[in-house]
Amino acid sequence: NAGVTQTPKFQVLKTGQSMTLQCAQDMNHNSMYWYRQDPGMGLRLIYYSASEGTTDKGEVPNGYNVSRLNKREFSLRLESAAPSQTSVYFCASIGALWTSTDTQYFGPGTRLTVL
Amino acid sequence: QQQVKQSPQSLIVQKGGISIINCAYENTAFDYFPWYQQFPGKGPALLIAIRPDVSEKKEGRFTISFNKSAKQFSLHIMDSQPGDSATYFCAAIFANNLFFGTGTRLTVIP
Numbered sequence: 001n002a003g004v005t006q007t008p009k010f011q012v013l014k015t016g017q018s019m020t021l022q023c024a025q026d027m028n029h030n031s032m033y034w035y036r037q038d039p040g041m042g043l044r045l046i047y048y049s050a051s052e053g054t055t056d057k058g059e060v061p062n063g064y065n066v067s068r069l070n071k072r073e074f075s076l077r078l079e080s081a082a083p084s085q086t087s088v089y090f091c092a093s094i095g096a097l098w099t100s101t102d103t104q105y106f107g108p109g110t111r112l113t114v115l
Numbered sequence: 116q117q118q119v120k121q122s123p124q125s126l127i128v129q130k131g132g133i134s135i136i137n138c139a140y141e142n143t144a145f146d147y148f149p150w151y152q153q154f155p156g157k158g159p160a161l162l163i164a165i166r167p168d169v170s171e172k173k174e175g176r177f178t179i180s181f182n183k184s185a186k187q188f189s190l191h192i193m194d195s196q197p198g199d200s201a202t203y204f205c206a207a208i209f210a211n212n213l214f215f216g217t218g219t220r221l222t223v224i225p
Binding site: 004031033035040041042043044045048050058059090092097098099104105106107108109 | 117119121124146147149156157158159160161164166204208211212213214215216217218
């Protein structure tokens with residue numbers, strides 16, 4: 001049981017390049033989330049998927065797209081990276097509700113730098 | 116607009132002292148208030164949480180105090196230890212979405 005895994009751990013892009021951040025969970029969780037963490041801003045929700053086949057925008061969705069490929073995997077795509085997207089990205093999954101305190105997990109993060 | 120306001124941004128406490136972190140919110144629809152602990156290079160991990168119909172919750176050395184009328188809540192870490200040095204985030208939940216505060220970097224000096 002690996003929990004939530006994210007790849008890659010680190011990435012450097014040039015402005016305008018594209019890339020996909022991968023997230024997978026092996027806990028049979030329904031809901032998955034993508035957050036970005038910036039200094040002084042805390043974590044902000046980019047997109048989430050309440051269940052397989054559904055996705056919804058969070059607070060800061062501009063410049064990103066997501067795919068809930070199956071119940072296990074939830075990917076985040078940057079089509080044309082910008083320096084403002086330099087951040088640490090966290091994927092999270094929950095069994096049902098955030099209030100179920102024993103079934104929520106965050107991945108280890110992907111540190112992305114856009115030059 | 117930050118949904119949950121957190122202070123202070125950083126905090127230095129002597130070993131054995133009490134660490135206090137404060138948060139405030141405006142949206143009365145929030146129905147659950149967790150605190151997360153994050154160590155460098157790791158994702159956040161749930162520490163303790165409280166519902167708005169409870170004024171205080173204690174788990175070991177960690178206590179949440181909740182003031183519904185003032186729309187404020189705080190985390191108290193009693194007998195702070197160097198191993199508690201981390202970044203702490205308060206958060207609030209609405210419609211099954213989690214909104215974070217801006218974080219407090221706690222350093223406990225031996």
